[in-house]
Amino acid sequence: MADRExxxxxxxxxxxxxxxxxxxxDTPMPRWWLWTFYxxxxxxxxxxxxxxxxxxxxxxxNGVLGWSSRDAxxxxxxxxxxxxxxxxxxxxxxxxxxxxxxPELLQFATRAGRSAFLVNCVQxxxxxxxxxxxxxxxxxxxxxxxxxxxxxRTTIAHGIRSEDPATHMSVMxxxxxxxxxxxxQIVNVSAYVMTLSGLTPRFGVTSxxxxxxADNCASCHGVDGGGKQDVGAPSLKDAIWLRSxxxxxxxxxxxxxxxxxxxxxxxxxxxxxxxxxxxxxxxLGGGTATAAxx
Amino acid sequence: MSVQESxxxxxxxxxxxxxxxxxxxxxxxxxxxxxxxxxxxxLKWIIMxxxxxxxxxxPWLRFDRGPHAPDQAVLVDLASRRFYFFFIxxxxxxxxxxxxxxxMAGLGLFLVTSVAxxxxxxxxxxxxxxxxxxxxxxxxxxxxxxxxxxxDKAPLSFDKFTKRSAKYAVWLLIAVATGGAWxxxxxxxxxxxxxxxxxxxxxxxxxxxxxLTATTxxxxxxMREQVCTYMCPWPRIQSAMLDEQSLTVTYNDWRGEPRxxxxxxxxxxxxxxxxxxxxNACVAVCPQGIDIRDGQQMExxxxxxxxxACDSVMDKIGxxxxxxxxxxxxxxxxxxxxxxxxxxxxxPRNVRENGTGPxxxxxxxxxxxxxxxxxTLIYLVLWSAIGVAMAYSLATRQRLETxxxxxxxxxxxxxxxxxxxxxxxxxxxxxxxxxxxxxxxxEDLPGATIALPGRTVVGNTADIALPPDQVExxxxxxxxxxEAAKGERLDFSIVASDATAGETSRSAAVFEMPKEDGR
Numbered sequence: 001m002a003d004r005e006x007x008x009x010x011x012x013x014x015x016x017x018x019x020x021x022x023x024x025x026d027t028p029m030p031r032w033w034l035w036t037f038y039x040x041x042x043x044x045x046x047x048x049x050x051x052x053x054x055x056x057x058x059x060x061x062n063g064v065l066g067w068s069s070r071d072a073x074x075x076x077x078x079x080x081x082x083x084x085x086x087x088x089x090x091x092x093x094x095x096x097x098x099x100x101x102x103p104e105l106l107q108f109a110t111r112a113g114r115s116a117f118l119v120n121c122v123q124x125x126x127x128x129x130x131x132x133x134x135x136x137x138x139x140x141x142x143x144x145x146x147x148x149x150x151x152x153r154t155t156i157a158h159g160i161r162s163e164d165p166a167t168h169m170s171v172m173x174x175x176x177x178x179x180x181x182x183x184x185q186i187v188n189v190s191a192y193v194m195t196l197s198g199l200t201p202r203f204g205v206t207s208x209x210x211x212x213x214a215d216n217c218a219s220c221h222g223v224d225g226g227g228k229q230d231v232g233a234p235s236l237k238d239a240i241w242l243r244s245x246x247x248x249x250x251x252x253x254x255x256x257x258x259x260x261x262x263x264x265x266x267x268x269x270x271x272x273x274x275x276x277x278x279x280x281x282x283x284l285g286g287g288t289a290t291a292a293x294x
Numbered sequence: 295m296s297v298q299e300s301x302x303x304x305x306x307x308x309x310x311x312x313x314x315x316x317x318x319x320x321x322x323x324x325x326x327x328x329x330x331x332x333x334x335x336x337l338k339w340i341i342m343x344x345x346x347x348x349x350x351x352x353p354w355l356r357f358d359r360g361p362h363a364p365d366q367a368v369l370v371d372l373a374s375r376r377f378y379f380f381f382i383x384x385x386x387x388x389x390x391x392x393x394x395x396x397x398m399a400g401l402g403l404f405l406v407t408s409v410a411x412x413x414x415x416x417x418x419x420x421x422x423x424x425x426x427x428x429x430x431x432x433x434x435x436x437x438x439x440x441x442x443x444x445x446d447k448a449p450l451s452f453d454k455f456t457k458r459s460a461k462y463a464v465w466l467l468i469a470v471a472t473g474g475a476w477x478x479x480x481x482x483x484x485x486x487x488x489x490x491x492x493x494x495x496x497x498x499x500x501x502x503x504x505x506l507t508a509t510t511x512x513x514x515x516x517m518r519e520q521v522c523t524y525m526c527p528w529p530r531i532q533s534a535m536l537d538e539q540s541l542t543v544t545y546n547d548w549r550g551e552p553r554x555x556x557x558x559x560x561x562x563x564x565x566x567x568x569x570x571x572x573x574n575a576c577v578a579v580c581p582q583g584i585d586i587r588d589g590q591q592m593e594x595x596x597x598x599x600x601x602x603a604c605d606s607v608m609d610k611i612g613x614x615x616x617x618x619x620x621x622x623x624x625x626x627x628x629x630x631x632x633x634x635x636x637x638x639x640x641x642p643r644n645v646r647e648n649g650t651g652p653x654x655x656x657x658x659x660x661x662x663x664x665x666x667x668x669x670t671l672i673y674l675v676l677w678s679a680i681g682v683a684m685a686y687s688l689a690t691r692q693r694l695e696t697x698x699x700x701x702x703x704x705x706x707x708x709x710x711x712x713x714x715x716x717x718x719x720x721x722x723x724x725x726x727x728x729x730x731x732x733x734x735x736x737e738d739l740p741g742a743t744i745a746l747p748g749r750t751v752v753g754n755t756a757d758i759a760l761p762p763d764q765v766e767x768x769x770x771x772x773x774x775x776x777e778a779a780k781g782e783r784l785d786f787s788i789v790a791s792d793a794t795a796g797e798t799s800r801s802a803a804v805f806e807m808p809k810e811d812g813r
Contacts (some may be wrong), residue, residue: 137704139717238711
């Protein structure tokens with residue numbers, strides 16, 4: 001039996017393997033390294049006993065300490081809610097104008113409102129509050145039911161054409177479908193409506209449409225077509241269209257109008273969240289001045 | 295021809311045969327370094343006092359920054375993400391200064407190593423300094439090398455128990471102080487100290503102290519040279535950093551060999567003897583437990599205590615200092631060639647006048663000119679270039695910053711008058727520790743008006759009050775009237791300027807419009 005080859009320079013045995021003349025020293029590991037290794041094994045064993053570790057069919061073993069990540073999250077959420085309680089109390093007792101006037105409260109309300117918006121509102125109004133055909137853009141300065149903080153709050157709280165007794169309620173007659181106007185009158189008034197915002201109608205007699213408008217539409221949409229926020233009648237003379245500015249679409253709307261519905265949110269989310277939502281919507285930049293400074 | 299002879303004997307051996315089986319694990323051999331006296335030991339005491347002083351006392355230094363910033367000279371404020379170093383304050387986005395410092399530290403280490411080997415390891419590495427400190431305590435309670443060896447071998451007695459307990463107690467005290475000092479870098483030291491002692495500090499403070507106490511106690515008291523040999527990568531890297539002109543702790547065989555414990559007798563017999571009397575003083579003082587006479591080795595941290603030990607022996611036997619000395623490999627090789635004469639064994643008579651007199655004049659000695667060589671110059675130039683660049687950048691850096699994020703959803707909003715509005719999130723950082731007011735405006739977008747919800751805009755400019763050391767997040771609305779909103783996108787700038795401080799920060803921004811705006 002050959003003795004192990006000892007490397008001359010270091011006095012350490014080699015592994016006996018040679019690669020292109022290079023030999024590997026077989027230096028023994030320090031013993032403490034072994035103990036460290038055993039310590040890590042011990043740590044793992046203790047961990048398995050103390051914490052959830054071994055996966056079973058429906059869940060993992062509980063662990064002696066009974067720690068769970070769900071509980072940890074629950075505790076964190078409870079802590080966060082406790083920390084937010086003071087703000088929520090203030091919001092509950094403050095008017096919208098008071099919230100807007102208090103930068104700290106406004107910041108909290110806006111951020112909380114944003115999270116509520118992303119959960120409850122984006123389905124219709126879009127994640128950027130930019131709306132889509134038939135669903136109002138909340139970023140712009142055109143408001144169906146008013147853009148002051150308090151008006152926004154009221155709209156969110158009670159909804160539009162919802163089941164809430166205090167909801168915003170208005171109905172545009174189906175001028176064509178119910179036979180109130182004749183077909184040529186509808187075409188003419190559609191032509192007139194287009195001229196209000198500087199569009200060029202493709203057909204219809206504008207001057208006759210003006211008469212039809214004064215007789216049938218001005219009561220809600222205003223003599224000049226500027227709309228009435230009391231009844232949620234949109235302005236027809238601005239550059240913003242809830243639906244399409246195409247003449248056929250306008251005719252269809254006069255003929256048998258589609259009207260938007262929004263649920264009342266206060267029964268679902270509570271008054272504080274509604275105020276927060278209103279603060280967020282107001283913060284988007286299209287809101288009109290607060291009642292205090294009007 | 296027998297059957298056996300017809301069978302070849304194969305050259306094979308079991309991998310686990312007794313002869314091949316070595317130990318898989320080796321126990322640590324305890325080292326009992328003897329106390330050394332001399333110039334290097336004195337230098338190391340001074341360095342130890344300075345480095346420990348810096349470590350323990352720095353958090354307690356005060357530096358007045360006014361009422362809006364902490365008055366701790368060196369503070370890593372993790373909670374609000376600020377780093378304070380006397381008059382310098384670093385924000386997270388300026389972390390490249392720290393990266394630059396690390397690069398400088400790396401290059402500095404290369405420079406020092408190529409000049410004088412592992413100076414860092416031998417003098418200033420925390421492991422070396424704390425082991426040195428722990429050894430002072432060990433010597434105080436248990437005596438010097440021989441007494442400690444005896445105490446180790448002695449059975450447990452009251453005396454041994456007392457000495458050991460006292461030693462461990464003081465070690466623990468040092469370890470706690472070391473772990474404790476660390477946390478003071480991360481919070482106001484006096485406040486935190488009060489909290490720590492009244493048990494009101496955050497759990498993380500105690501956990502940090504506990505971990506650092508444990509590592510100090512174990513690494514300084516028990517692991518010692520194992521850290522250098524097995525844990526630290528630097529000993530392995532350094533072999534690539536040294537060259538033949540680097541100063542390293544060297545045993546000068548050319549005047550030491552052949553070593554002899556009986557010099558006078560050997561000399562009388564006409565034999566050639568070197569200066570080494572084989573007293574093993576160099577081995578006894580070595581904290582790494584190695585014999586420098588075996589040559590350069592990975593375990594050597596170049597603490598130079600063997601130089602002190604050997605020099606005091608040279609004093610006793612009336613020889614010149616420097617049998618073990620800082621020397622370069624080039625000088626060593628030159629002198630070895632002289633000592634070997636015609637290429638045979640070392641004969642110290644070759645390096646001395648008349649065979650036994652003083653050392654010859656022709657021997658190579660360290661020449662400071664060898665410090666200046668391309669390698670060290672390149673390190674020095676790089677090191678200084680980064681240092682100068684960082685200093686320049688620090689001196690001229692902006693303390694007012696803006697960053698602009700365009701709203702992407704929606705890209706633009708059509709207003710009721712037919713105009714187009716874009717929204718931006720503008721972050722204005724006041725990186726000074728004084729409150730200031732900056733005016734926010736836009737440039738290069740004719741016809742546009744700006745609005746900031748909740749703020750007053752006068753003449754298309756908004757005055758923003760910035761709290762000290764904070765980032766103010768603003769929502770900026772920029773609107774173009776219908777006649778100006780032509781095209782697809784316009785480039786413009788959002789500008790924040792502080793007239794008093796003469797600082798202006800400008801961010802590029804884009805105004806987006808509908809693709810077909812033919813209405």
